[in-house]
Amino acid sequence: MNKVMKSKKICVLGGGNIGLAIVNGLLNSKLSVPKDVYVTRRNVEGLAEYKSKGLQVTAQNTIAVKNSQIVILAVQPRQLDELLDEISPVVNPKNQIIISVVSGATISAMKKRLPEGTSVVRAMPNTAIAIRESMTCLAGSGDSTDALKVAESIFNAVGQTLIIKEELMVPATALCACGIAFFLRAVRAASQGGIEIGFHSEEALMMAAQTAKGAATLLLALGNHPENEVDKVTTPRGCTISGLNQMEHSGFSSAMIKGIITSADKAAILYSNKD
Numbered sequence: 133m134n135k136v137m138k139s140k141k142i143c144v145l146g147g148g149n150i151g152l153a154i155v156n157g158l159l160n161s162k163l164s165v166p167k168d169v170y171v172t173r174r175n176v177e178g179l180a181e182y183k184s185k186g187l188q189v190t191a192q193n194t195i196a197v198k199n200s201q202i203v204i205l206a207v208q209p210r211q212l213d214e215l216l217d218e219i220s221p222v223v224n225p226k227n228q229i230i231i232s233v234v235s236g237a238t239i240s241a242m243k244k245r246l247p248e249g250t251s252v253v254r255a256m257p258n259t260a261i262a263i264r265e266s267m268t269c270l271a272g273s274g275d276s277t278d279a280l281k282v283a284e285s286i287f288n289a290v291g292q293t294l295i296i297k298e299e300l301m302v303p304a305t306a307l308c309a310c311g312i313a314f315f316l317r318a319v320r321a322a323s324q325g326g327i328e329i330g331f332h333s334e335e336a337l338m339m340a341a342q343t344a345k346g347a348a349t350l351l352l353a354l355g356n357h358p359e360n361e362v363d364k365v366t367t368p369r370g371c372t373i374s375g376l377n378q379m380e381h382s383g384f385s386s387a388m389i390k391g392i393i394t395s396a397d398k399a400a401i402l403y404s405n406k407d
């Protein structure tokens with residue numbers, strides 16, 4: 133077990149899509165053992181599978197917080213204020229840190245609802261955290277250096293991390309958290325193309341997904357710019373450049389850029405528009 137997590141209990145308040153992906157990452161990385169992980173939601177029947185695996189499942193956020201040193205907030209932006217008000221009376225700033233993955237909620241807004249001196253860190257993982265392949269951006273404030281180190285240590289065990297300025301957390305939501313869906317849709321589109329040129333759907337999907345994984349791994353392993361790798365595939369007058377240019381004529385890069393900007397604009401108002 134990693135030193136930071138040794139004998140520490142952790143709770144994930146909001147066992148939905150990302151909350152459970154985090155839980156799975158914690159268990160898969162062996163950062164935590166099931167009995168040391170609390171996971172909550174109001175409709176606990178939805179967590180039966182986790183209860184049977186030995187996790188502490190409850191609808192009572194205050195019990196989960198009282199028993200944990202690390203508190204992860206994973207509810208939707210409109211559900212956050214009520215949750216903070218509920219747990220605030222039992223938060224102990226001396227031996228607890230709060231990590232929020234809630235899009236758009238600033239550290240200062242959360243601190244206003246928590247006891248003075250509470251360390252709050254923001255994290256923006258993506259659902260690949262479940263298989264320890266998340267890209268997680270982290271941000272803290274001046275008084276949360278130690279908490280940021282703890283968060284970094286946790287999220288490094290379930291993927292890659294990058295510490296960024298807090299004002300970049302909303303753009304990070306669009307690029308990394310929403311980004312998973314953008315790349316998944318690109319893989320789906322490639323597999324649909326594959327079916328049209330002769331492959332069965334499951335073959336086409338596996339071929340497209342492994343090709344996407346290879347492309348991403350080339351960039352991460354070699355540190356090259358994508359165009360360096362594209363140049364290696366595009367023979368003059370060849371089939372790759374014909375296909376690529378056809379995609380660009382149809383707005384491929386532009387569609388991705390516009391989508392990311394639109395998601396960032398939406399992410400920026402999720403918390404402020406909560407009412």
Ligand SMILES: NC(=O)c1ccc[n+]([C@@H]2O[C@H](COP(=O)([O-])OP(=O)(O)OC[C@H]3O[C@@H](n4cnc5c(N)ncnc54)[C@H](OP(=O)(O)O)[C@@H]3O)[C@@H](O)[C@H]2O)c1
Nearest residue numbers: 146147148149150173174175206207208209211234235309
């Ligand atoms: N999905 C992603 O890929 C992703 C990535 C990064 C960040 N985020 C952020 O993570 C947050 C959650 O997103 P999500 O997609 O996981 O949403 P979600 O699937 O709707 O999960 C939210 C969960 O919170 C529970 N919940 C609501 N109020 C609660 C309360 N008072 N106490 C305990 N649990 C409560 C809900 O269950 P009940 O209704 O049963 O209570 C639900 O299971 C959002 O702020 C989002 O911006 C999401």
